[in-house]
Amino acid sequence: MSAGAAYDVIVVGTGSMGMSAGYHLASRGARTLLIDRFDPPHTEGSHHGEPRLIRHAYSGGEAYIKLALRADALWRELEEQSGEQLLYRSGVLNVADPDVYRYGGRIDDAVRHGIAAEKLTAEEIRYRWPGWTLPAWFEGMYEPNAGYLRSERCVAAYRHAALQAGAELVTGAEAIGIEAAPGGSVTVRTTKGRFHADRVIVSAGAWFSTFAPFIALPIRAVRKTVGWFQPLASDRRFDAGHFPGFTIGTRDGGYYGFPSIDGSGVKLGRHDGGADWKPGKPLAPFGSLREDEGDLRRVLTAHLPSAAGRLLRGAVCKYELTPDDGFIIDRHPAYRNVLLAGGFSGHGFKFASAVGEVLANLALTGSSSYDLEPFKISRFGVERSDYDEPA
Incomplete structure (x- = not known):
């Protein structure tokens, strides 16, 4: 060339x-x-700092749902071609304060497109995954065929x-x-x-x-942070194979996370917020701001307290946001x-x-x-x- x-x-x-x-x-x-x-x-x-969630009952409407279903099929084709597992069907649990977000519309969309999804109460979530601490009024939606990709x-x-x-x-x-x-x-x-x-x-x-x-x-480019936390007393309830990928919607913000994969620790990131970044400018490393770890630890302590152990590592990446x-x-x-x-x-x-x-x-x-x-x-x-x- x-x-x-x-x-x-x-x-x-x-x-x-x-x-x-x-x-x-x-x-x-x-x-x-x-x-x-x-x-x-x-x-x-x-794309770094594996993994990434893959879900199908999407809030963006039919265009996103159809694209998500096609993407799932193409990831499986890539797995066959590469001979490497890329997609792990851990299930994905979405939990939220209903004053922030309700799942009824997404479940209706899922049913129309043949996607397995169920609505859960806070009590049902705590029973199925005992690591959760949730107020009684929280609601959830679980997709058993969703999971995560090794990005x-x-x-x-x-x-x-x-x-x-x-x-x-x-x-x-x-x-x-x-x-x-x-x-x-x-x-x-x-x-x-x-x-x-x-x-x-x-x-x-x-x-x-x-x-x-x-x-x-x-x-708009935004600096984002994620952290991996060691569960307290080596709590195995959060291991991949036992615990799903998840999202948390609260009045304090939206978060997403993953089970501990091969001892990596529970990964948590915040979806909203973040500091503006411009190409050519230094990207401040994890820990430069108090909230880098503080925001993540606060949510873990409130809702997954047994996962809020020692910070094993942190990383920064970039979102590129549209209005x-x-x-x-x-x-x-x-x-x-x-x-x-x-x-x-x-x-x-x-x-x-x-x-x-x-x-x-x-x-x-x-x-x-x-x-x-x-x-x-x-x-x-x-x-x-x-x-x-x-x-």
Whole structure:
């Protein structure tokens, strides 16, 4: 491969969504170039610090539910292809103060789509998983067929599959600009040269702002923290195989967590909040702020007290948030040969296998069988007239 070579599709940013797209493109015979400023899987984006929850009874409506079900099928295909287990059906338990969130609508949606889900009282939750301490008025929803994905292994598996299918990968290459003309080719300028393709997919995660003004999306990058805690007295009730993945919705915020996997400790993260981060700025390490551990420990102490032992380790990652926490999967408003995938808002990884397939379909056929209306940029008031060049 050499700079200046022509490709059918270039993927800029090859974390979870981009690497999946690269595989789906190359497996269909498309001349595919993958470009990343790091060497995926890596610790500079949103996919590290395994694992990630996968659920199907989703609150975003039918478009998200159908995409989640397709993603589950594609993760299983990737497992078969890679020979490695990536998806673990631990079940996922969602618990919440009903003044914050109620599960009735999601359970109704689940039933319509054939998804196993049951509503539980706080008493039933405490009986089935004795590690919980919950007020009597809390409610829950349990999905027995949900679970978690080993995120870094997933990205590595898609990388291997993409390269095996013929994709080329350039790592350590910072994309510093994109040039496009309506109906023409696209040039991606990087620190390792210029590359040309008929179409480009940009899945830049927290770095989307670096492409302004060519791409101007309402995506805000946020520093997020997670911690792994050792259960008290080596309490085995929280071990994988016994305890489900979980979410907690309280008046103090929303949290998500995982059982102790191979002695890793119970993992907990906060979904809301976080400090703004801008590309090029240092990302403060875990423990730099009092709330890094404090927020997590407070929730564990209140609701999973036997899991609130010694902090084994902490990590930081990035969310890239849209104003409505929904995804962006759409064409550039002015250049139809530039596809944009971003703003996955801390809940996107589970969908990566299906989002990659959708992006490949859009790039190669111009259409998708999925309803992509909820993911359009126009919902934020971004239109063609915001750009100099008309489509």
